[in-house]
Amino acid sequence: MPLEIENSIRRYREEAGLTQAELAARMAVSRKTVNTVENGVFQPSVAVALKFAAVLGQPVEALFALLEEEAQR
């Protein structure tokens, strides 16, 4: 299934000075999850999206957005 969202995880992660592994450890998920979400390979569940938001201290809407073509449907 093609992904419907884009994300700014890498930007906020790097601003926070965290590696993928450090972010993953704080979220209690694998580094693989952070890597695949960041690279747009995997679309996370609501729970994982909220974990990203909580650890990075950003609202979910700042981290994830619908792709333009999806938003216009």
Next chain:
Amino acid sequence: MNDDFEKAERFSQGRALAAPFLGLLVLLAQQGTLYVFDWGSDSLVQIFVWLGFAIVMLALLLTGGAWILPARVRRIADDEVSRANRQVAIVTGYIVAMVVCLLVWAISPFEPLHPQRAANMIVSTSLGTAFIAYGLREALGNAAGD
């Protein structure tokens, strides 16, 4: 970085490396490369060793392994990306099983197969490809990044 996370990462990376080899092992075993089955034999050793091996492989595929690791480590190692990769692997194995079943159906009137051999072919090719698919997806997810 906490100990549970590091244990989970080590397990996850080990699993990604081991899964394709386990898959290949199952496929090679089916080909008679490692052991030649005596189809239709009533040898309890042959029956139960292969049955036990196949059941353990199936359980590993369905659960992701890590049976002896603490619950928290297992939760990290079996997070939603791993579960999604396992779902794709299971679907892949199912499709392969269907294809092999159809081939057995089509070929067996001309090249009769002992039922035990047919079952072995279907289960082995299905499990083998599922493990290879799982391992490759896990390895790709672990690749690159920082």
